[in-house]
Amino acid sequence: MNISMIAKLAGVSTATVSRYLNQGYVSEEKRLKIREVIDRTGYMPSSSAQTLRTGRNNLIGVIVPKISSEPVAKMVDGITEVVNHSSYQVLLANTGSNTEKELEYLKMFRTNNVDGVIFIGTLMSKKHLALMKSYKKPIVLLGQQESEVPCVYYDDYDAAVQATDCLVRCGCNNIAHLSVTLRDKAAGRERRSGFIDTLQKNRLHIREQLIVECGGFSMEDGAVAMQKLLDCKVVFDGIFCATDTIAFGAIDCMRRAGIHVPQQVCVTSVDNCQMASLYDPRLTSVDLSHRTGGIEAGAILMNMIHNETKNIQNAKMPCHLYERESTGMDR
Amino acid sequence: MNISMIAKLAGVSTATVSRYLNQGYVSEEKRLKIREVIDRTGYMPSSSAQTLRTGRNNLIGVIVPKISSEPVAKMVDGITEVVNHSSYQVLLANTGSNTEKELEYLKMFRTNNVDGVIFIGTLMSKKHLALMKSYKKPIVLLGQQESEVPCVYYDDYDAAVQATDCLVRCGCNNIAHLSVTLRDKAAGRERRSGFIDTLQKNRLHIREQLIVECGGFSMEDGAVAMQKLLDCKVVFDGIFCATDTIAFGAIDCMRRAGIHVPQQVCVTSVDNCQMASLYDPRLTSVDLSHRTGGIEAGAILMNMIHNETKNIQNAKMPCHLYERESTGMDR
DNA sequence: CTGTTAGCGCCTTCAA
DNA sequence: TTGAAGGCGCTAACAG
Numbered sequence: 001m002n003i004s005m006i007a008k009l010a011g012v013s014t015a016t017v018s019r020y021l022n023q024g025y026v027s028e029e030k031r032l033k034i035r036e037v038i039d040r041t042g043y044m045p046s047s048s049a050q051t052l053r054t055g056r057n058n059l060i061g062v063i064v065p066k067i068s069s070e071p072v073a074k075m076v077d078g079i080t081e082v083v084n085h086s087s088y089q090v091l092l093a094n095t096g097s098n099t100e101k102e103l104e105y106l107k108m109f110r111t112n113n114v115d116g117v118i119f120i121g122t123l124m125s126k127k128h129l130a131l132m133k134s135y136k137k138p139i140v141l142l143g144q145q146e147s148e149v150p151c152v153y154y155d156d157y158d159a160a161v162q163a164t165d166c167l168v169r170c171g172c173n174n175i176a177h178l179s180v181t182l183r184d185k186a187a188g189r190e191r192r193s194g195f196i197d198t199l200q201k202n203r204l205h206i207r208e209q210l211i212v213e214c215g216g217f218s219m220e221d222g223a224v225a226m227q228k229l230l231d232c233k234v235v236f237d238g239i240f241c242a243t244d245t246i247a248f249g250a251i252d253c254m255r256r257a258g259i260h261v262p263q264q265v266c267v268t269s270v271d272n273c274q275m276a277s278l279y280d281p282r283l284t285s286v287d288l289s290h291r292t293g294g295i296e297a298g299a300i301l302m303n304m305i306h307n308e309t310k311n312i313q314n315a316k317m318p319c320h321l322y323e324r325e326s327t328g329m330d331r
Numbered sequence: 332m333n334i335s336m337i338a339k340l341a342g343v344s345t346a347t348v349s350r351y352l353n354q355g356y357v358s359e360e361k362r363l364k365i366r367e368v369i370d371r372t373g374y375m376p377s378s379s380a381q382t383l384r385t386g387r388n389n390l391i392g393v394i395v396p397k398i399s400s401e402p403v404a405k406m407v408d409g410i411t412e413v414v415n416h417s418s419y420q421v422l423l424a425n426t427g428s429n430t431e432k433e434l435e436y437l438k439m440f441r442t443n444n445v446d447g448v449i450f451i452g453t454l455m456s457k458k459h460l461a462l463m464k465s466y467k468k469p470i471v472l473l474g475q476q477e478s479e480v481p482c483v484y485y486d487d488y489d490a491a492v493q494a495t496d497c498l499v500r501c502g503c504n505n506i507a508h509l510s511v512t513l514r515d516k517a518a519g520r521e522r523r524s525g526f527i528d529t530l531q532k533n534r535l536h537i538r539e540q541l542i543v544e545c546g547g548f549s550m551e552d553g554a555v556a557m558q559k560l561l562d563c564k565v566v567f568d569g570i571f572c573a574t575d576t577i578a579f580g581a582i583d584c585m586r587r588a589g590i591h592v593p594q595q596v597c598v599t600s601v602d603n604c605q606m607a608s609l610y611d612p613r614l615t616s617v618d619l620s621h622r623t624g625g626i627e628a629g630a631i632l633m634n635m636i637h638n639e640t641k642n643i644q645n646a647k648m649p650c651h652l653y654e655r656e657s658t659g660m661d662r
Numbered sequence: 663c664t665g666t667t668a669g670c671g672c673c674t675t676c677a678a
Numbered sequence: 679t680t681g682a683a684g685g686c687g688c689t690a691a692c693a694g
Contacts, residue, residue, distance in 0.1 A: 014681085015680070016681075030680090042442070045443075047443050049671035049673090050671080053674085053686055054673065067407050070399070073399040084425070090423045094421075278606060280611030334689095335687080343665085344665045353689080377686085380688040381689080
């Protein structure tokens with residue numbers, strides 16, 4: 001079933017059917033006839049032929065590190081919402097945080113396949129940047145800030161400031177930080193900077209020993225880092241964790257060591273995942289607006305596709321602190 | 332940059348380049364020449380042209396109710412793993428559990444766009460079934476069992492049996508069930524049947540009042556249903572919840588009512604989400620192998636696409652009970 | 663082993 | 679307002 005069948009059945013030319021399908025001039029009479037035939041046959045134009053002809057395919061490539069990570073899934077949820085609204089569909093590239101795969105998809109989408117790309121970045125190498133800058137088609141980086149590329153990023157710095165400030169307000173004097181690799185600018189560098197700056201602002205001493213870098217993002221990584229901290233025998237009464245998951249691991253580890261949260265140590269972190277408000281103790285955490293970030297990235301991309309605006313658009317998402325039991329808040 | 336440019340630069344015909352790209356016969360000499368040109372130019376064939384010509388586009392449509400739901404994300408993770416391995420990509424249709432949208436995507440994918448479809452089903456109407464049966468191209472239903480359609484489903488019945496059995500073993504005599512709508516055969520009907528059959532097998536009385544249907548799948552729905560149960564003033568010492576999320580809501584509600592888990596009431600549920608092992612009390616739950624289900628569905632689909640096998644393939648995923656604090660298990 | 667050639671289904675000028 | 683015709687980039691006969 002193709003356009004010429006429809007044309008024949010409706011007694012018109014293929015050009016007229018094409019116009020009918022693409023809001024061109026068609027007389028009322030023929031319009032009705034064509035509609036009738038299309039309804040009856042259930043015809044849908046071949047998207048590959050349309051793409052070949054027009055160069056547009058109404059597809060958005062979305063490259064993600066891990067779809068089963070809660071923040072990532074929320075972002076994708078936001079993206080699909082906006083993008084489907086403009087009758088685009090999402091081509092999902094799930095890389096498993098494999099850098100090679102990320103680059104591969106970035107290359108693949110650049111040449112082919114999609115009208116635009118959203119890349120949820122974690123560790124940004126020079127190769128990533130170069131590839132993104134070489135893009136002729138619209139691309140938006142989500143979750144990391146880069147000045148030379150359109151991006152939607154989260155306020156990791158302020159999130160860390162708020163989380164640390166909260167510990168200070170709780171009366172903590174010796175505040176530790178479980179951080180992640182600085183190669184991740186957002187979750188690593190920004191959050192650590194916010195932490196350090198806030199300590200300084202409050203004239204609190206910054207002890208090297210109190211900043212421990214986790215090997216990864218899992219609970220186990222958080223627990224291991226906490227154990228390292230405990231082994232140092234340094235005193236601390238508050239801790240800012242780079243992510244909720246790390247915080248859960250850390251608290252678990254403290255519990256095994258007989259340390260009570262928040263009585264002996266207050267805990268804050270970033271992400272405000274579902275679990276944060278269910279965990280015992282309920283975790284004080286900063287919400288980064290992941291879903292809204294996805295919506296915003298989708299909107300900017302749609303804008304780039306439709307308006308072909310040249311200037312690089314950016315957006316920083318707001319964050320919001322939720323104070324809960326882990327910093328002594330009542331239930 | 333297209334195939335004829337490459338052909339010209341390499342001093343061969345387009346057919347030879349095409350053969351090079353599709354494992355056809357090419358002499359070593361020309362092979363090297365073509366490779367050199369392709370490497371130099373970064374050429375990638377136009378997938379829309381390939382699709383138009385061959386009728387295959389290496390795309391799998393995946394229709395999901397909500398990508399930010401943990402079980403769904405796990406299934407999609409499994410699907411992408413298998414499917415990418417066969418150099419297929421995933422076109423994600425996120426419906427927000429909107430039936431109209433589900434049907435719309437089912438129709439859209441039927442005619443166009445993709446080489447195969449995986450549909451993660453919840454509420455299956457006759458329309459869904461009819462549409463799926465009318466498919467000429469490979470389609471796999473995931474998460475629901477239907478005899479006339481290839482499907483990969485979870486052992487919801489046995490999950491309920493194991494969860495209920497566990498409560499019986501804990502010495503519970505008055506066991507309640509927070510269920511969900513029976514229109515969801517898997518999470519509703521099957522789990523309720525498993526529950527009821529297990530009570531009968533153990534010669535325990537089944538009281539209508541002890542089975543409460545939740546209005547939805549959220550924590551709030553679980554809490555509301557539990558409140559209804561408490562309002563009845565019927566005695567119960569164990570409860571089987573249709574999902575973890577409902578269990579969290581129910582436990583929260585009991586806590587507010589001063590009821591202790593597991594001392595006064597034991598709790599079990601299904602899904603074994605991340606939170607289950609972190610919640611206080613750690614939740615006894617049955618794992619359905621969501622990710623493996625996705626892998627299996629992807630494998631069956633790939634098989635259907637490549638072998639064009641006619642017989643309808645099915646697979647039931649195994650489930651596994653994890654006993655934790657909510658049924659009195661030590662930490 | 664290689665080149666020529668005819669479309670796949672559609673859109674879009676161009677001429678009527 | 680409509681139809682004829684060319685071509686988007688590629689593959690698969692077919693002929694050599």
